[in-house]
Amino acid sequence: MKESNMNNCSNSFNPESKIPAILKVTEWIVISTGLPLTLVAIFAVYSLVRKDHVAPVYIINLLISDLLQLCCMAVFLTTQSDAARFIYFFGLISSIGSMVCVSLERYLAITQPLWYRFRRNIKTSVVVCVVVWAIPWIYALPLYFKANFPVIVTICGVFLLLPLPLFIFFLVGTIKALSAARSVPADEKRRIVAILVVLLFIYMLLFLPSIIWFLAGKHRCNQSFYNVAFTLLIFSPLADLVMYILIRKSVMDKFLASLCCCKMSNNPQTSSMSNDSMSASCNQVV
DSSP: OHHHHHHHHHHTOOTTTSSOHHHHHHHHHHHHHHHHHHHHHHHHHHTTOOTTOOHHHHHHHHHHHHHHHHHHHHHHHHHOOHHHHHHHHHHHHHHHHHHHHHHHHHHHHHHSHHHHHHHOOHHHHHHHHHHHHHTTHHHHHHHHTTOOHHHHHHHHHHHHHTHHHHHHHHHHHHHHHHHHOSSSOHHHHHHHHHHHHHHHHHIIIIIHHHHHHHTOGGGGGOHHHHHHHHHHHTTHHHHHHHHHHHHSOSTHHHHHHHHOOSOOOOOOSOOOHHHHHHHHHHHHHO
16 A cells, blocks of 8 residues: 555656646746747847856856756647656756856855956856756656655755755855945845845745655655645746846846845945955956
8 A cells, every 4th residue: 555655656756747737828838938038038148258257157057957947848748758857857956056056156256256256267167067967967867767766856855955055155145245345336236135035035935845845755645735846846947037137237226226125335435455356256247
C-alpha cells in the first residue's frame, strides 16, 4: 500500500499532468505573453553589454533560462514529452542560480567597490554562468533516469533552499552599505534596493512553495498543495522581466521614489575614495 502511494506521488511529479483546464489556459497566456517579451528583453539588455559591463551578463543568463522554460512549457503542453519536462526543470534550477548571481553582483558592487571595480570582467562572469548551468545536472540527470524519487526531491528541496539566506544576507548588507554611502545618487540607491527586494520576493512567492513541497515528505501526495506550488512556478519567467524594467533609467525611478518609505542620504559633498568607487561601480552596473 505504501509503495502504491509513493508511486502515485511520483507520477504526480509533473507540473502539467493534473492541474485544471483553466490553469492550462493560464499557461498558454503566460507563454504567449512571455516569449515575445523575453526575446525583446534579451535583445535590449544585450545592447547594454560592453567591455567590463558585468551585470547584464547575469540578467541575460536569467532571461535565457526563462526563455528555455517557456519553450519547454509549450512543447510539453502539446506533446507531453518527458524530455521537455526534464529540460524545463533544468532551466528552472538554472534561473535560481542566475538570480543568486545578480544579487551577489549587486552586493559586491556596493559593499566591496574597490575590489569589484578592479576584479570584474566579462570572462569571470561567463565562467560563473557556465557553473550555474552545470550545477542543475546534479539534480536533473538522476531525475531523468528515474532514480529514487523521495531521495531526489528531498535533495533538490535542500539544494534550492540554500539561496534563501543568501538573498537575505545580500539585501541586508547592501542596505547597510547604501545607508552610509554619500556619493551614490538616491535614485540609484532605490533601484539597487528594488532589484534585491524583487529577487527575494520572486524567490519566496514563486519558488519557496514548491521547495516546501519537495521537503514535505508524505504530504507531497496532497494534490491541492501540489497544484498551487507548481502553478506559481508558471509565472516566474514573467516575474523575471521586472529585472529588465528595474535596470533601465526610466519612469520607474519616479515610481520607486513614490514607494520608497525611507529617505536615504544624498549628500553632494566630496566623499572618500571608497564611496567614489562605489558610485562608479553603480553607474557601470546599472
